[in-house]
Amino acid sequence: DAGVIQSPRHEVTEMGQEVTLRCKPISGHNSLFWYRQTMMRGLELLIYFNNNVPIDDSGMPEDRFSAKMPNASFSTLKIQPSEPRDSAVYFCASSLGATQLNYGYTFGSGTRLTVV
Amino acid sequence: DQQVKQNSPSLSVQEGRISILNCDYTNSMFDYFLWYKKYPAEGPTFLISISSIKDKNEDGRFTVFLNKSAKHLSLHIVPSQPGDSAVYFCAASGMRFGAGTRLTVKP
Numbered sequence: 373d374a375g376v377i378q379s380p381r382h383e384v385t386e387m388g389q390e391v392t393l394r395c396k397p398i399s400g401h402n403s404l405f406w407y408r409q410t411m412m413r414g415l416e417l418l419i420y421f422n423n424n425v426p427i428d429d430s431g432m433p434e435d436r437f438s439a440k441m442p443n444a445s446f447s448t449l450k451i452q453p454s455e456p457r458d459s460a461v462y463f464c465a466s467s468l469g470a471t472q473l474n475y476g477y478t479f480g481s482g483t484r485l486t487v488v
Numbered sequence: 489d490q491q492v493k494q495n496s497p498s499l500s501v502q503e504g505r506i507s508i509l510n511c512d513y514t515n516s517m518f519d520y521f522l523w524y525k526k527y528p529a530e531g532p533t534f535l536i537s538i539s540s541i542k543d544k545n546e547d548g549r550f551t552v553f554l555n556k557s558a559k560h561l562s563l564h565i566v567p568s569q570p571g572d573s574a575v576y577f578c579a580a581s582g583m584r585f586g587a588g589t590r591l592t593v594k595p
Contacts, residue, residue: 479531
């Protein structure tokens with residue numbers, strides 16, 4: 373299994389541009405999570421999906437952020453328009469069920485976003 | 489609203505000694521806790537977990553202790569090895585993570 377695959381690994385964009393981050397979860401996993409890592413706040417949960425349906429998007433910082441999961445094997449996180457304060461590492465994670473005591477979530481390697 | 493707090497951003501220990509990483513939480517409804525380890529340029533990986541019905545879970549050199557009355561858990565690594573140098577995240581009920589503690593183990 374290739375694990376959770378995120379693309380791109382690095383993204384540099386100008387303020388005001390649209391940015392789309394992509395994630396392919398592990399086959400068979402039915403829960404998918406988007407996290408943002410910053411120095412100040414650590415790993416923040418942005419949104420999670422269960423069976424392709426958004427369950428909790430209370431962590432999405434503002435309307436500029438949107439996430440979709442059109443099918444079980446693909447999800448996107450879009451920022452439009454992007455701002456310098458959005459610069460962070462964005463992680464996607466997946467699991468079989470939202471509660472995983474014994475194995476935790478499987479994370480991708482992250483996308484480092486820099487907005488200049 | 490930080491429901492999970494790791495108040496020490498960094499910790500440095502000597503190889504062979506014990507590393508103790510701490511985590512506090514605010515919500516008494518959390519029913520399990522996990523620790524993840526993260527190396528640079530990689531995603532976090534699951535390390536060890538504990539259910540709220542237990543007060544200790546051990547896996548090799550790693551032990552997690554849970555004090556529900558204090559809403560506090562800790563991760564003990566004994567003996568510490570240079571390869572343990574990483575950022576450690578505490579997570580509550582899967583989804584809520586702390587800010588992380590960077591552990592450096594010096595040879």
